[in-house]
Amino acid sequence: MGVRRWVESWPLYRQLTGTDPLGRGAAAKSAGSLSLTARTETADSMARSVCPYCAVGCAQRVFVKDGQVTQIEGDPDSPISRGRLCPKGAASKSLVTSPFRQTTVRYRRPYSTQWEDLDLDTAMNMIADRVLAARDETWEDVDDAGRPLNRTLGISSLGGATLDNEENYLIKKLFTAMGALQIENQARI
Amino acid sequence: MIVIQGSNMAEAHPVGFQWVMEAKRRGAKVFHVDPRFTRTSALADSYLPIRAGTDIALLGGVVRYILDNELDFREYVVSYTNAATIVTEDYRDTEDLHGLFSGFKEENASYDQTSWRYEGQGQNVPPRDTETQRETAAGLEHESHGAPVNGQTQRDETLQHPRCVYQILKRHYARYTPEMVERVCGIPQEKFLELAEAWTRNSGRDRTGMLVYSVGWTQHSVGVQYIRTGAIIQLLLGNVGRPGGGVMALRGHASIQGSTDIPTLFNLLPGYLPMPHHADHPTLDEWVDSIRHPGQKGFWGNARTYGVNLLKAYWGDAATADNDYCYGYMPRMTGDHGTYQQVLDMIDGKIKGYFLLGQNPAVGSAHGRAQRLGMANLDWLVVRDLFMIESATFWQNGPEIETGEIVPEECRTEVFFLPAASHVEKEGSFTQTQRLLQWREKAVEPPGDARSELWFFYHLGRIIRERLATSTRPRDRALLDLNWNYPTHGPHAEPSAESVLYEINGYEVASGRPLSSFTEMKDDGSTAGGCWIYTGVYEDGVNQAARRKPAGEQSLVALEWGWAWPANRRILYNRASADPDGNPWSERKKYVWWDPQKAEWTGYDVPDFEKGKPPSYRPPVDSSGVAGIAGDDPFILQGDGKGWLYAPTGVLDGPMPTHYEPVESPVRNPLYRQQANPTRKVYTHPINTLNPSPPEPHSEVFPYVFTVSRLTEHHTAGGMSRMVRPLAELQPEMFVEVSPELAVERGLDHLGWAYLVTTRAAIEARVLVTDRLTPLRIEDRIIHQVWLPYHFGFEGLVTGESANDLFGISLDPNVLIQESKVGTCDVRAGRRPRGQELLELLVDYRRRSGDLGPHYPPQVTTDVADSGRDREV
């Protein structure tokens, strides 16, 4: 490599003499960076999504390779966010791929000092048992004047404003049919 | 002109804030009002520091400034608001009654609203007494429609009648002078005048101003009235229904708007229909009449249709005209069944089971200790979340373990932790803060046992229905007759979210054809629809929320990106963007107008008005429903078609906002003898102790004001951020911001430790000494405010003590939201005591503040005559 070639390989030299005075494009490139490909280009698929944090509703593009989320970026098509994401939205790939996520059911018996494992089907059936029992034990048919109540005050629920409209719809529908009134949401809080 | 108040938009809604900066670049003036100087303040043209909890005094000052100088947008005000409407002779103002309105009933601390009515409003008595309305948070029902009034009102369009709303408003705010604003809020008069001047200058045919708020306004014992005051200003200045105007609520969670529209709230059904009340709504007809108010104008006149469609969506074939569409299956409210009442009932052992669905009340709700002790006294708890949050591990790692208040071996609560699917592992729609639905595609399968809520509730319902299949008990009919047939797919039998959206949208029963508008709904059972305001989102069988036409390929209003309720309208009440004759107010502010050639409304947005109703239309006498709305009445869901400067009914704490001090305040109300909101919701439970405030003695034990809010890098109770590496790294530790002056007063060192004490809790945090907080001069004393982030808890990659532990529980009477933006506390240097010593510290504070038993400040203080001074302490 001649001296000239050697000097030209310095990003700073190219930044000062070339067409990229801010050093954010051509000047910053190297042989190594030229050989890289963006994860967005090699993805198998891309899903159009929305940031799960605040209610601005920034649009996201979720890139997937081999069944794994490899990148989440702001969607430049959005008239709301124009491709931008704040630190939370930008961290949402770390959120969904976090090694700290719980991916199995955990169970704590009454008076126990530790968690145990539990099979999902078993958990679902145990929860159904408890819901039905709590409902039966606390059922109220009518009030003192004989007017209908059709309800249980033995069951409560709270959450979450990161649920989908379709989810909230089914939650309210099932609980209402069950007579469970005490259904609340972050939207109160 | 943009006023941001009760919101730190640059840090809490950063990407939305880019539009504030765009406006600023084009010449808009930006004002920020906040107890703390933030990045929003740094980017604003002007910053006004304010004492937390005094926003109504400031805004009332702006109302007075507008009226005294006659700076209102008169044409708009006369035609589109109720300024000209005359109120009954019986009405008495807070000016006459030391801070109470007429009709106050001391025995249940609520108002009889009869004397607030319009002259000639007739016997249109609210269907439920005010106490019941408070218990059932009835104010929430008005999100999609106004409170009841019937149409035949008397008006004086010269605005001179002494009992017209304009004059009443003027008298009500007469004492909210710049001097008074300074005394109450600590805002220098020239700063106040700068704001009032700029706001009023940006009003009229050519100009508009926008108001932005967030939970800094709502989480107060007078929260609803904060927003009403903002709305009054915006109506007086002609800033509602017009581009560049409005009152913008920045909501804090991806689908918190959707969670109110399609609520999981105890008092609401989808589309703001009320949950039936046992005494007021025993039958379908009574329920419907209580919503539509026979004789009332506006779209709410079709309430029967909306109600029948919901029942039909719920109970399908079983719902027929003969059985009142299964109305009898509905559970009935008897009072307050809200989340705070539930927690107290848990402590008292009345509740058996609790579901937490992506929610972490151990950190995120007021009075964390009450939350945790409640959860420790259940039969069972189901936590569905991405991570092991504090609300799942309180029995193991909570702060009450150290004090001995929770002992794992003695804690009976059985806990199920079920992992949840993330936002990329399921499909569905979020409704963002501007009522816009956006559909998310599913990217990947959820890992392991993780499942969506849709899966969990569909299958829980399926299992329960199978268990009860042979039951003949009447109580099980509602479950067995439930329309619960959703197609499933994939390895885990995931129900189809689109099929649920289709049901929400509504369909013709016979053909299955999706409805395109709620005006297609019928009240005879031939159509079904789960949420009338969302009808149209599945028009033509196309998921309209999934539309993603790039912004650059469509108009600025972007009608083909997602879908906004109702009917894909982006600005509500946009009829007001045209003058009474239907012409744009100006070329500059053109948005929706009447096209006389085509004889229809047209414009850049979907007109929020009957398309063919001309501006000249005048309703026949005694008409009601939609026909009762005149061609120049833009507020089509209000009972009189007008924007309400004065609420003759429906707002439980008064027809106009009034400055009350927060429930916990170091200051005696300088405006009235009445100290705090007399109608606030109070819980007299032993765990809910409150710090004393004037006129009671001993408020000096808790001399400082504290407030809490968000950091950019964390999200609410931290369940989606303290467990995420980059976010945890960026904001690794709990801290408290104090002014240099307070640091000197309390001997606090920058980066050292301090602890804050209330009668509920003591929590410790690292000290950040910063002039972002300014001591305020309030009358003849200095008030110090401190600020804390509320995201921290004892689980996660980064931990810290929870600011919400400091709060007691006091609620707004209209919607039962808690006052968790302001309280009083003491601040001390160093680490807090541990274990038993901590409990002793709290006992000591309670003893010194005058009461060892549970303490509840008096609701009514009008008999204490020393208004304006705090001398007895």
Ligand code: SF4
């Ligand atoms: S990226 Fe930030 S501003 Fe946008 S929705 Fe997410 S949290 Fe809100």
